[in-house]
Structures are given as structure tokens and as C-alpha cells.
Amino acid sequence: MEKTAIVGLFGAAVALLGVGFIARRPQALPVHVVAVAHSAPPASAKPDTLVDALVPDRPMRLDESRVEPADWVNARPGFQYSRSAAERGGVEPCATQAVDTSVFADWTPLGKGRFIAPRDFGLDAQGRFELVIHLHGDEPIRRELVKSGARFVLYTLTLGPSQSYAPVLNGAGSFRAIVAEIEQTMSKRAGRAARVGHVALSAWSAGFVGIEAALSQPESKDVDAVVLIDGLHAPRNDAAAFKAQLQPFVDYAKRAAAGEKLLFISHSSIDPPDFASTTECAHYLVSALGARPQPVERQDPLGLELVESFSRGNLYVRGYAGNDKADHCAQLAVLRDVYAALQRHWQG
DSSP states (O other): OOHHHHHHHHHHHHHHHTOOOOOOOOOOOOOOOOOOOOOOOOTTOOTTEEOOSSSTTSOEEEOTTOOOOTTTTTOOOOOOOOOOTGGGTSOOTTSOOOOOOTTBOOOEEOSSSEEEOBTTTTOOTTSEEEEEEEESOSHHHHHHHHHHTOOOEEEEEOOOTTOOSHHHHOSTTHHHHHHHHHHHHHHHHHTSOOEEEEEEEEEEGGGHHHHHHHHTSGGGGGOOEEEEESOOOBOSSOHHHHHHHHHHHHHHHHHHHTTSSEEEEEEOOOOOSSSBOHHHHHHHHHHTTTOOOEEEEEEEGGGEEEEEEEEETTEEEEEEOOOSHHHHHHGGGHHHHHHHHHHHHHHO
């Protein structure tokens, strides 16, 4: 199956849920790699409790009673249910949720996409700022950035269901053009030279295809971190195409596991009929490292139910229950933890 077909199918599937999507490719910059410190379990921790290196103050419980499929790599997602709004504490994950954004300036439109920056610009003594380039989603992403407490500059680009991110972010120089435009605007407003220090590529849903495109570019060597929220997909019935589409992520995962980069991947239990689910793709990626995720239990924001976890170095893979629209939208709440960890990562 062609990559564009996957994007179209995924967009159609999400449209059925009442949400719009699509995506394709970025590029890169100079970067400083700093390993995230992995907290040791407190002495009083229970034997079945696991400290989450990404969120040390919210441990997970190891679910030793769960029976996993023998062929866990190729198995279709389990956990085929979805919590109601009442079960989520009255929250509807896909609805607009108010948040105080006063610490950030208003959105600034660019030639393509737009960005927000802290009101004090968030520049260090050398005039550098941290940048997250996010594909697919605007207001919910700003909400999660605010909740994370991180002080990044956030660029977002959202296209319609029938559009692809590939023409925007595929090709030498396209990523740098976005960065240059942000730097110029920041410099003008701050009254001093402003330059990107670290950069992360972040995507929700079909925005992952843009990240795939970016990782296929030579400039990807300079991308410090990648964040994929419930979007890693590939063809299901074409083994060669499946592996080819996931190879850039496997390569980046190996570098993250070695501490050179940071990669976070989350997946729901949504089971698309025509292409491999985010669960299957995440499992393939972990298996490519000769490992497997652990079955765990934890309740996360917006009614998310964590069911599996894998960490190695700066690679983090988290799997959640849920197979419906609300579960897909709720995945965005993971960003508040990831962005907070990313800020710690960049600050050393």
C-alpha cells in the first residue's frame, strides 16, 4: 500500500470519528544532547511498582496477571472498549477545554502555520530559545504546553483531511525555512538576535507522516527529539512496505535508546480495518530493539488508562486502552508529561 494511501485511509477513519487529520515531512539544526536522569525507585516502593523515568512522580503498577498473546508483535490491539465522559470525571477529551494561556503571547501567523512564544520570549543569555514544531493540532497543543509548565516556542501546522504535509516539509531547506522565519520574527520582537537552541518534532495522529519525511532528510541528524502521539501507522498486508515506512523510526529509536536522541511514542488500542494500528507499529519498533513492553496499570489525565510501557535510554513507548474517538483525543494529554520531561532533558 502506498504511503499516501495510508494517510488517506487514516484521514477517512478519523473523519468517521468526527476529527480531521493528515501529514508528511520536516528537517533540522544544531543540537546539544543531554541524557534524561532516570530516577531510582524509592526505598518504600512496593515490589510490583515501577518508577516511570519519564514521569517519576507517577509510578506504574506491574500487571503480572495479564496473559499476553504468544505473537505479541503482530497481534491486533486488545483493550477494545472506551470510557464514557462520566468515567473520565465528566471530561469529554475532544471538547474544547479552557486554560490560562497568559504566560504566552498570542499566536503569530507565518507563511505557513503559526507559533506562540513566552511573553518574555524565553531567551537564554545567548539569545537562544527551545522550539517544538508540531504537526496536526493547534489549541489542544497549546493547552498541553501550558499544563506542562515548559517554556518552549511552539510552532503548529494543521492541514485539512484531504491535504498532505509532505509538500510542506519534504525537501532540503523546507524545515530550515520555517525555523528562519520564526527566528527573524522573534529577533524583531525581542530587539535582539534570537536563535534556536534545541528543536523537537512533535505530531499527533497522521501528522506522523511529516515526521517520517523529516527523518528521511540529511538534516535529521540535528533533530534533538521526536514525539509521536497515537499516529505511527504502516501498511498491514505488505511486509516490505510496512518495514520501509517504519525504518526511519526504528533507526531513530536506536539512537534514542543509546542516549543520543529522545523519542517518545504513544499508542491507543484503536484497530483500523485497512492498515496496521499504532499498537502493531509500536510493538514492531520495540521488537526491532530486541525487547518487549511490560504490562502495567496507571490512570492518566483525561481518563487515559496506561496498559503497557517500555523505556530504554531516552526511548519511551507508552500504550493505552481505548478504541474510539475520545481515546484518540485523550492521547493529547500525554503531551503535558512529555513536554515537561523534554524541558528537563534540554536543561540537563
